[in-house]
Amino acid sequence: MDKNLLLQDVLAHLQADLEQATLAALSAHEAATHEENVAENKYDTLGLEAAYLASGQARRVEELRQTLITWRQLRPRPFDDAQGIELGALIQLLDEQDEERWLFLGPQGASMKLQQAGHTIQVLGSAAPLGRALLGKAVGDEVRFGEQCFEVLAVE
Structure with missing residues (x-):
């Protein structure tokens, strides 16, 4: 099996997840800032709920960005008995x-x-x-x- 091909597959999956999460974050942000979601009274929490969702989606996008950066830095090497199992194995x-x-x-x-x-x-x-x-x-x-x-x- 080819570890470099596996790494490319991981990166492709992470990139697709990032794109999907980015779209979800944009959609959640639009919902949170849409004029229909402005609270009409103290019991109207739709805008607040949308803002919480947008915040969570933005955090997820940032986590995926960081994960992608970290995985892009991985350079799988041949196994070395002296080192034992390490990242990329x-x-x-x-x-x-x-x-x-x-x-x-x-x-x-x-x-x-x-x-x-x-x-x-x-x-x-x-x-x-x-x-x-x-x-x-x-x-x-x-x-x-x-x-x-x-x-x-x-x-x-």
Whole structure:
């Protein structure tokens, strides 16, 4: 599997999410500032509710911008046994039910599933509990995540 293609897929998904969130934020802002939403009495809260929504949408846009910037800076490198698993690693795990899972470890903020070479790859941030548990591990290591236990089968 190609980590650089996976990174491009993550960036494309994040860009699409940012565009969608930006449109939602603009729409919410227009609703909050529209003349029909001016309060007519103290019980008329439609404008206030629209303003809260617009504020939340604006925060979401900024979070996505920051996530996109962080992910654009990621440069996946070949696995180094001396360093162990680090950001940009493509990891194959085996769970206790002998099911294999593929993970692509990156910065926080981009949880999604991607398809490549007939495999489903879970994109996972290093701040996630499993992501933190994987950092520094190598092939053959066991990783505990809550009640679950995984074996690291391969790292690219």
